[in-house]
């Protein structure tokens with residue numbers, strides 16, 4: 001089914017007239033709205049909003065009871081977790097969770113990738129599940145499945161944060177994300193499409209040349225909107241254009257700007273808040289829907305403790321904080337449970353409570369989502385190129401390197417079933433984002449080197465360093 005939609009998207013959509021593309025975006029928006037904002041979503045969000053001041057003890061109790069029932073269900077229904085020990089009987093929830101988790105070795109992405117079906121619960125009804133992929137932080141495609149309840153709770157974490165600044169589910173908005181909604185060849189505005197159902201204006205992040213950005217500035221002023229969402233790298237480019245033209249949005253027009261998927265850098269925050277006249281609220285989430293952290297007024301990322309458990313493998317520690325790789329356990333992730341999943345990001349957890357007053361775990365920062373832009377011969381900065389590999393299941397690992405604007409070099413660690421058609425598919429995906437002018441050199445390699453800090457970078461560009 002996914003393959004069918006992909007073909008539709010790649011082959012048919014770009015040939016439709018703009019008005020039909022708007023209809024397609026509207027249909028997509030309707031389907032997303034229906035799946036996200038279900039009865040379970042409203043129930044969950046309603047419960048969380050009704051208990052805004054849960055104490056840290058209450059949150060730990062809640063985590064413990066969810067962890068125990070997930071674990072018992074996994075023992076019964078998930079092949080990979082058949083031999084898990086029973087949950088700890090200790091009375092204190094913090095001690096109990098620590099003991100329960102210490103019996104489970106951390107889960108590596110590789111272990112999941114090698115046998116994803118071994119993680120699927122026998123109780124999960126396949127036709128109900130939403131299939132997805134992630135490019136992860138290692139340029140590797142992973143197949144994922146989510147139950148409608150997981151999806152609903154993921155969006156409950158998103159909307160608890162958004163409602164705090166006054167944005168509502170039915171408000172109109174502008175989005176800047178990775179979908180290819182405007183055909184690459186299009187040279188004149190509109191570089192956006194409309195989802196009439198949700199009042200969403202979807203901007204292409206692949207047409208942001210200095211010349212085209214003028215049209216974006218006009219559209220940001222005229223399209224109805226109460227908030228903005230998307231990748232900080234793309235929103236930042238538009239923010240800069242708004243300021244350069246001396247046309248920032250009037251303060252208070254928007255309730256907030258909601259960024260995710262990449263690390264939000266300090267200079268981006270400043271420019272974006274100034275240009276859009278609204279506060280930024282960043283969120284750390286992952287395609288696995290197994291962790292959520294949402295930002296408060298103080299700029300800290302609070303763990304949504306009803307939804308997940310986050311452990312830090314401490315590598316560095318002071319009196320104020322502890323830093324290290326994150327292990328995440330999604331408490332709503334029932335279709336393919338993962339315990340202590342090593343997500344590949346590094347976080348710095350504060351040891352003292354946040355001055356904002358919200359109880360529970362909070363992070364000063366989460367790092368690991370910084371990627372470079374690729375700079376094309378015609379002067380466009382294109383972010384999130386790691387998305388190219390989202391659907392490439394024949395690619396084990398990949399990295400895009402760029403030394404000058406004329407060419408990109410693509411390192412690929414092939415799987416056994418990698419063949420010429422996989423290669424064509426990779427090139428097609430890259431061309432659809434970067435255009436026909438740039439040179440693409442593919443090199444098959446046995447491994448891809450990590451950075452000195454051990455992290456993987458999917459895109460490294462000397463001309464498109466992540467601060468444009």
Ligand SMILES: [Zn+2]
Nearest residue numbers: 296300354356
């Ligand atoms: Zn706070």
